[in-house]
Amino acid sequence: MLTNQRPRSSIVSLLIGLSGVGIGIVAGFIAGAKPLYLYLLLVAIPVVVFFFARFEQAVIGLLILRSTLDPWSSQQLPAAFAIGLDALTLLYVTVKLLTGQRVYTDGFWWFFAGWVAVQGLWVILLPLGGLGLDASLLPESIREWIRLFSWLMVYLLVMQLKERLPPEKVISGLFLALVIPVTVALLQIFVPAILPHFLAAGGDDGSRIKGTIGHSNGFVTFLLLFIGLTYWKLKQSRQHLPWLLLLSLLAFLYVNTKALFGLIMVATFVLVLIAPRLNIPNFIGGAIFLVLVIGLFASTEFGRERLSLIANTPLLNPDIDVWRAILLSQGDTNSFNWRLAHWNLLLNAWQQFPILGYGLASAQAIGKGYLAHNDYIRALVEGGIVGFVTFLVFLGVQGIRIIQLMQSAPRGSAKRDLCLIMLALFLSIPVAMITENIWSHTTLFFYWMTLMAVAGWDWNERSTVSVNPSGQISSSFPN
Numbered sequence: 360m361l362t363n364q365r366p367r368s369s370i371v372s373l374l375i376g377l378s379g380v381g382i383g384i385v386a387g388f389i390a391g392a393k394p395l396y397l398y399l400l401l402v403a404i405p406v407v408v409f410f411f412a413r414f415e416q417a418v419i420g421l422l423i424l425r426s427t428l429d430p431w432s433s434q435q436l437p438a439a440f441a442i443g444l445d446a447l448t449l450l451y452v453t454v455k456l457l458t459g460q461r462v463y464t465d466g467f468w469w470f471f472a473g474w475v476a477v478q479g480l481w482v483i484l485l486p487l488g489g490l491g492l493d494a495s496l497l498p499e500s501i502r503e504w505i506r507l508f509s510w511l512m513v514y515l516l517v518m519q520l521k522e523r524l525p526p527e528k529v530i531s532g533l534f535l536a537l538v539i540p541v542t543v544a545l546l547q548i549f550v551p552a553i554l555p556h557f558l559a560a561g562g563d564d565g566s567r568i569k570g571t572i573g574h575s576n577g578f579v580t581f582l583l584l585f586i587g588l589t590y591w592k593l594k595q596s597r598q599h600l601p602w603l604l605l606l607s608l609l610a611f612l613y614v615n616t617k618a619l620f621g622l623i624m625v626a627t628f629v630l631v632l633i634a635p636r637l638n639i640p641n642f643i644g645g646a647i648f649l650v651l652v653i654g655l656f657a658s659t660e661f662g663r664e665r666l667s668l669i670a671n672t673p674l675l676n677p678d679i680d681v682w683r684a685i686l687l688s689q690g691d692t693n694s695f696n697w698r699l700a701h702w703n704l705l706l707n708a709w710q711q712f713p714i715l716g717y718g719l720a721s722a723q724a725i726g727k728g729y730l731a732h733n734d735y736i737r738a739l740v741e742g743g744i745v746g747f748v749t750f751l752v753f754l755g756v757q758g759i760r761i762i763q764l765m766q767s768a769p770r771g772s773a774k775r776d777l778c779l780i781m782l783a784l785f786l787s788i789p790v791a792m793i794t795e796n797i798w799s800h801t802t803l804f805f806y807w808m809t810l811m812a813v814a815g816w817d818w819n820e821r822s823t824v825s826v827n828p829s830g831q832i833s834s835s836f837p838n
Contacts, residue, residue, distance in 0.1 A: 403443070410447055411454075415524055418516060419532040425805050426536040426581070429573030430557045437801070438502070441509040448512040451519065463518040465815050467760050468511075474753050475511050479504055481719050481742060491712035492721055503720035506801060510808045517812040526813045527595075527773065530588060533806060537585055537609075540570035544578070544612050567617045572802055576795060579621040580803040582613045583628060583787070584810075587780040590632075595773050610652055620795045624787040625652055631783035698732050698794060705731055709740045716743035730799060734792035757811070758785055764814050774818040781810055 410417040421444060428437045455462050482504050486494040520529060546553065547560040547568040561567050567575040586609045593602035613621060708725045709716065717724075722731040722740045731737035738750035765778035784807075791797050 406443075407447065407450070410451070414451075415520060418520060419529070422517075422533060422806075422809060423535045426802060427539045427571050429577075429802065430571055432573060433557075438505075441505065444516070445505070445509055445512045448516045452515065455519075463521045464515065465518070467756070467811065467815065468514055468518065470756060471511050471514060474749065475504075475507050477749055478507055478719065478746075481715070481746065484715065485718045490715055490721075491708075491717035492724065496718055496721055496724060499720040499724075500718050510804050513805055514808045514812045517809050518815075521816050526816050526818055529813050530777075530810070531592075533588065533809065534585070534592075536806070540572060540578070540581070541608070541612065544568045544570040544615070548615055562617065568612065568615045570612075575616045576618050576620070577800045577802060579613065579616045579618040579624070580788075580791075580797060580800045581806075582609050582616070583621070583624055584784060584803060584806055585609060586613065586625075587628065587784050591773075591777055591780050594776055614652055620791050622652065624791045627787040627790050628783045631786050632780065635779065695794070701726060701729060701731070702733055702736050705736050705740050709736075709743070712743060714743045714745060716741050716746055730796045732794060732796055734796065734798045737796070737798065754789060758782070760811070761785055761814070768818070772818070774814065777810075778814055781814060 425437075425440065428440055431437070452462050481490065482497070482500045484490050485492065485497055485500055517529070543554070543558055547558075547570070551560055558571070561569045561575050569575045569578045570581070572578040572581050586606065589602055589606045589609060593599060593606065596602055613625070705722065705726055717740060719741055722737040723729065725740055731740065735747070735750075739747045742749065761778055761782045765775055765782065768775035768778060788797055797803070
């Protein structure tokens with residue numbers, strides 16, 4: 360086991376002294392310019408102190424807190440949280456380096472850091488006139504780059520918990536991030552009148568639940584990730600009933616988001632999950648879960664309407680070609696036909712700047728205020744061919760990383776089971792990216808990068824192989 364060197368007290372004292380001088384200067388300036396910012400600074404000071412004094416609890420608390428912030432997006436609270444987390448992570452890592460302590464990273468983190476740095480080139484090129492738009496898009500591009508950088512910092516921050524907390528405990532702590540979103544989602548279904556406007560259900564008819572994630576589509580991917588983790592806990596736990604109840608609750612909420620692409624994601628997830636161990640019990644269990652989810656979706660009037668729209672698209676109707684669907688999109692409410700028309704608009708714009716595109720976060724501006732609803736087209740428009748290739752490489756390396764971790768873990772171990780679930784989740788994401796803005800689901804990737812970091816730890820699991828009286832080999836693992 361690795362051991363950290365003892366902090367050098369003189370360096371720590373110097374850092375505290377310099378921090379005190381810096382805080383005094385900044386506080387004096389802010390008090391005269393923006394008194395409100397002074398209050399925020401005064402709140403930040405005890406947060407920083409607690410962060411260093413109770414590091415493990417602080418990190419788990421930050422991970423839990425993220426799922427509750429989206430309703431305050433208009434007040435820029437999620438953005439402030441991201442910047443604050445970035446600052447805390449960089450400060451913590453700097454102190455560890457200055458005091459001779461080890462900073463934990465891995466090969467994937469360094470690749471991730473290089474990839475984020477490459478994305479910064481589009482931010483630099485934008486004001487230099489090297490892209491399809493001018494510098495008026497610069498604030499949006501910077502915000503998008505900071506969003507990507509925050510995922511990198513989440514990964515780095517969680518890595519610092521290595522050898523301080525067991526990986527199973529970190530993942531178990533993430534379930535507390537479900538409490539408030541699930542509670543709000545249930546209220547949106549059963550007693551929506553008591554919720555304030557910013558917590559009300561979404562959709563055109565106000566019937567699509569979203570919890571606290573900001574949008575129903577974002578809530579779908581958030582729920583699917585925790586459905587996967589719940590299934591993992593179900594396999595690891597000796598008490599199955601609580602996890603079965605939680606799995607049923609999450610499936611119920613999943614259906615009530617009324618997201619059609621969510622059915623494709625959960626179908627992909629289940630198929631990948633049962634494929635390596637395809638037997639009758641697994642097949643029946645996966646089939647029952649899919650039938651339950653699809654049946655509940657189709658049992659609602661909204662669900663039946665969404666499914667019936669597919670027949671009026673080129674997807675399942677050979678009598679409707681793409682160009683007719685594009686024309687139909689001008690006069691009907693078929694969201695798939697609208698997507699075809701919107702993708703045609705974006706691809707025509709991309710052809711004018713095919714190599715480097717228009718810059719980060721430009722697809723919405725090019726699309727007349729609408730997101731791309733296809734992450735591959737978004738990557739092509741925003742980054743051109745170069746950016747599109749880097750996007751595919753980033754996705755591909757994640758998949759390779761998960762497979763490597765799964766193959767390196769002992770058969771039947773908790774880590775191997777987690778990696779299989781992560782692989783199923785991961786493969787469902789590129790499928791959904793064909794018709795949805797998955798890349799904009801910040802909360803999903805916040806927790807996804809947490810799992811990627813924890814999955815890379817050494818879980819210290821060893822198999823014990825024995826031969827039973829019937830001659831079959833069995834394996835058991837320590838708890």
